[in-house]
Amino acid sequence: MDTAPVPAKLLVVDDNKVNRIVLTRSLEKQGHVVETAENGAEGLIKLREQSFDLMLLDIEMPVMDGFQVLEACLKDVELRQIPIIMTSAMDELDAVVKCVELGAEDYLSKPVNPILLRARVNASLEKKRLRDQQRKLFRTFATSAVAEELLAKGFSLGGKYVEASAMFADIRNFTTISESQDPADTIELLNNYYALMFDAINKHAGIVNLIQGDGLMAVFGAPVWREDHREQSVYAALQMQELLQVFNQQQAERNKPQIRIGIGIASGQVIAGYAGTQDRATYTCVGDTVNLAARLETHTKVALKPILIDGNTCQGLSSDIGLEPLGDVLFKGKTQAVAVYAVTRGEPHNG
Amino acid sequence: MSQIDMHVFNELKDTAGEDFIGELIDTFIDDAPNMIAQIRTGLEKQDADVFRRAAHSLKSNAATFGATDLAALARELEGFGREANFDIGDRLEKLEVVFQQVAGQLGNLKP
Known part of the structure; x- marks a missing residue:
């Protein structure tokens, strides 16, 4: 001692x-x-x-x-x-x-x-x-407002059920891109990309709780609850795509590869909590809703739409968000088909 | 009769350091009469807050030096103060006598 x-x-x-x-x-x-x-x-x-x-x-x-x-x-x-x-x-x-x-x-x-x-x-x-x-x-990983709230209220490692929206985003053909250029360029590309994505997510009260390679996971409505988590997550997705267009223009001007991303969002009950040890823990969400968001993200490659959401996420969305129903899809590992919607248009806005 | 619990006193010497125990004793012997005077002022003006706070400080310091009897007397007065009861009999006079003994013995313990 x-x-x-x-x-x-x-x-x-x-x-x-x-x-x-x-x-x-x-x-x-x-x-x-x-x-x-x-x-x-x-x-x-x-x-x-x-x-x-x-x-x-x-x-x-x-x-x-x-x-x-x-x-x-x-x-x-x-x-x-x-x-x-x-x-x-x-x-x-x-x-x-x-x-x-x-x-x-x-x-x-x-x-x-x-x-x-x-x-x-x-x-x-x-x-x-x-x-x-x-x-x-x-x-x-979060806005300073969220960070301060977490610190003020403290947190326990134990999980709980919360209503939230989970988002997965992934870069298409990232392997091809990274093989075609210098490793330093690849990391720079990822860092610039993540800076933009974090910005869009944080502006819409989301928290990025996982980044792995070229993919990220974010959650809206937890750990700090807000009623409009569905709408915020969709606005964030739209802004991510919009920021990516600007990013791609800059890449094109510098003769660098452009990237496309797929985003999947699902809403509902998630098990949220701090997983890890008392000394080192991260805020994590797991459960069917989170799995579904990951499946929807993968499905963007098949549907050829950049943003896909489930039926639950459609509820209570602002009328300036356009939705295109793609019918029911039975995802791997699921017993029930899920209604899938492509987000087609919308005015990204802040807050 | 020894007024100082040497076990407590030696621990204090360890905590503060041999070189500081003299300064500490001087500070107490300087400060304590002020505290006793404040207890008396509180009593005369029937100001329970002043009375209680001074008794509290004296109790705390007496306990620090291992002056067990002095601490007990001061604690008793603090209790009277908390209840705004000024019917303390000859306790303050007793406390002054014990303090004189404590001061003398602490003076001899200075390095």
Whole structure:
């Protein structure tokens, strides 16, 4: 357990001088850089002026007590990211429980035991490090609004049923394209392509939860629910095709290969959740709806239509989206035929 | 009679570091009379908040140094303060006597 901690910058807020000295000395001995504040108000000012990795906060203080500081921090998008360890007297357990319920990371009772202090500070710093990584990961795959909501509400690894729209998109003849050009050009092509696709998906509140080679999977309506997930997914698909046209024009001008994509969308119940381990998890959707979206994407090659959706996705679509019924199709592995529609026209719009 | 639990005191010495224990003792011996004065002010002005907060601080510091009796007396006063009950008998006088003993013994423990 004695792994050397990365020196962190800590703020000790306590109105009592002896307590401040003991905590500061102890934390400095453990390799951290420590700032102090004598009451809650002063603590908040320092928190806003400087950047801290963790705060140790006394509950009983004049001017502004620990509760008020804790509440102010939890309301603040920036300060919310700093873990807070409450420091309290042994007989203040009720107050401590209240703080932990409100969102404090942990607590320590005074007089502080140096071994517990080290363990709790290091555990909180480690959790913060993981959360920072998560935030970075979320921001890679989702809009920052979705990322912040996930971080605020937290997430559990367990899955649940949600109503959502699943989308698969794939580049046609990608093998041929990649064989005809330089590997560096292929990666550049993919990166430019993905930048455009992510943009279209994020603008329509979707989250890309899988990219594999030349294909991607996105989900709309989860993890943050929105009623119009069907319409948003179709608008995203239309914008993806439109952005691709612009991309292809640029490719043509530079004498580079052009690409075509097929998109399949299906809506309905999906099993959504974070799969993986506590340290490394990705937001995943599985189930029949997701399989159907993948089949529809594959079917674009047969139907020769760039965007195919199922009957469920057609429900509640705006009238500016044109639909062409292609009849029922029995997909491999399915017992029932599915009504398939090609999206024929529509005005891509944002939001 | 020893007012200091040496087990607690030695742990504090480990936590703060040998070189800092002297400064820590001085800080306490400087600060504690202010806390006691505030307890008295709270009592005279019947200000339960001032009374309770000062008793709370004194309790916390006394416990830090292993001054068990002093901590217990301060905790008792904190309880009175929480209930805004100022009928504390001679507890404050007792506490002052115990503090003098604690201060003397801590002074001798300085390196």
